[in-house]
Amino acid sequence: MSGPPNIRRPATLASLAAELGVSRTTVSNAYNRPDQLSAPLRARVLEAARRLGYPGPDPVARSLRTRRAGAVGLLLTEALSYAFRDPVATGFLEGLALACERAGQGLLLVPASPEHEDVTAVHQAGVDGFVVYSVREDDPHFLAVLQRPVPTVVCDQPVGVEGVDRVGVDDRAAMLGMARHVTALGHRRVGVLCMRLGAQRSDGPASEARQAAATYPVQRDRLAGLRDGLAEVGVSWSEVPVHERFEHSVDAGEAAAAELLTAHPEITAIVCTSDILALGALRYAVQRGLAVPDDLTITGFDGVPEGGRAGLTTVRQPVREKGRAAGELLLERGDRNRPRQVILPTELVIGTTSREPRVAQRFFSGW
Amino acid sequence: MSGPPNIRRPATLASLAAELGVSRTTVSNAYNRPDQLSAPLRARVLEAARRLGYPGPDPVARSLRTRRAGAVGLLLTEALSYAFRDPVATGFLEGLALACERAGQGLLLVPASPEHEDVTAVHQAGVDGFVVYSVREDDPHFLAVLQRPVPTVVCDQPVGVEGVDRVGVDDRAAMLGMARHVTALGHRRVGVLCMRLGAQRSDGPASEARQAAATYPVQRDRLAGLRDGLAEVGVSWSEVPVHERFEHSVDAGEAAAAELLTAHPEITAIVCTSDILALGALRYAVQRGLAVPDDLTITGFDGVPEGGRAGLTTVRQPVREKGRAAGELLLERGDRNRPRQVILPTELVIGTTSREPRVAQRFFSGW
DNA sequence: CTGAAAGCGCTAACAA
């Protein structure tokens, strides 16, 4: 027999109904509306199902008819497996999974690696809505999601589109707070380590042009906040070296810090747009024999556990809450009239990696 | 209009075809078989689609027809969100996600919390196969998965069922190796910390009866391996206290260690069936002022990064590989004749938390 | 290269 790709389907609802001499409705009801038929009849149906190996209503056919898939799709900018390595992504996922679980919805991880331009995975996904987590604004997968006639909520992205809900934090304001902390300590020679700014790989100094063209909103906002804060004390952004890394890892942070300090040895503080990068910078400092925070101030962003253990000065953002909020926004069956927005609070955490620069110390001790 | 639950679907393939005055086949081909129609016609179709807001073929309808969903389902024993907290589960997921991504398949996390007896989530899941990760043998969700007429691979479970593939490690042999390490050091007074053994919550000493009735194969095997190893040096299993914890966390391990050592202060080594529990035991030892390994030997199982940082003596198992292997086994379109099995290697890692017991030291120093 | 016909398996009015 020219069977289907997978495995033969032993019986269908129709065949079962025929076998029993009842209507398809009755069989369907036996599964979905037990109260719509007598107990004995239902028992007979279920028993026959067992006997014939009928596995219950086919979920896909059911979905087609009911127009709901019982799952939400998650679109990530990164390779899927990355989501399980990055602590921020993991936290977000945990929160999202929690929300889905509560609502009895599945969570479909859509295989949309940024390498492939192939968006069929997005088209294929049988979901009732999408959560889009921190992808580039011009990501083709994201565009494909917007095409789909299902609700969507984006995280860590601007409210680009009509009818798309959003959850995030005020990255710019948060980073402004960090900048003020750093400048208040007396730092004026500041260097920056940031994550990827665009689609094409680039490791090294990021020109202002490149910064301006950044397609990752979060990075753009964090840099903007820092710029604002430095401007307040008269430091022009054009004197601030910004080094970018495509890979987001501690190793990458270490390498970037080396690069930055080699090119700009006068720097007294490295502000990083993520804790992971900051942990790398910290490692570099240790390895090179620089005392933190005495010789060098290093700050992060996110508030990951490992950063906490290292005493990192950082901005803590509620990643798990972000995931939960995203899920709830999507699943909440309310009036989906106008786009909603959830902005969660952040907290400046002053750890043991930030302090006045040596020069300032000398200056003050001269009193 | 009495629209569908979600959102109106602006246009369908049929309506597009009608609009254009072509057949549905042609429109379908425009999406799925570009080579089956002339380029200009295809362009016309796509252009009309854009104009009418046709989002492309509906994935669910398509799945129904093609009999493939483009996704694999993952069934976890724990609450979904746990998967993102436990490092072993995270590693497994990372490997599985990698395999799925390579095959262009989605990964659907099925919301099957062990609390709920409700298995509809399993019935609902539109997937081409299931991966079942370390669930109880009698878990109703698992049983529901087996009902479904799709291929299934289990991880960390015995080859229970017909036609079900399996991946895992030899937990029993691995733990035997650990037992030999511990006994070779001279330990005879051994206590055990293990994870949950059954469905109903139980925290405290686990009787031999309860151990025998354990429905978590991994725990059963690890305990068996330890029993084998102790038997080799004449230690009867009935003298070995085994303390169980339902929750799998460092805190739980800490509490269990306290309980164990309070009840059995003569113990010189605590063998744990997971690193997480062992880290808890370690914490308890520190807090109580016990020197490890001088006063107390502590061993784990799994080889998680944090354990490595703590210098834990443990059995390292390739969790990521397990995930990858599970995915590949499922996705591989080979003869699915007889059930296949993948047993991955483990490695005994001797860290700084195991050593001869004091008594043995005294004994030898008497020479 | 294009079209007509025949369902995939199920659910939801509505009627009996």
Add this chain to the structure above:
DNA sequence: TTGTTAGCGCTTTCAG
């Protein structure tokens, strides 16, 4: 309480 009637939106032989 049960059955009848229509599709959900799509793909796919098989003819033209």
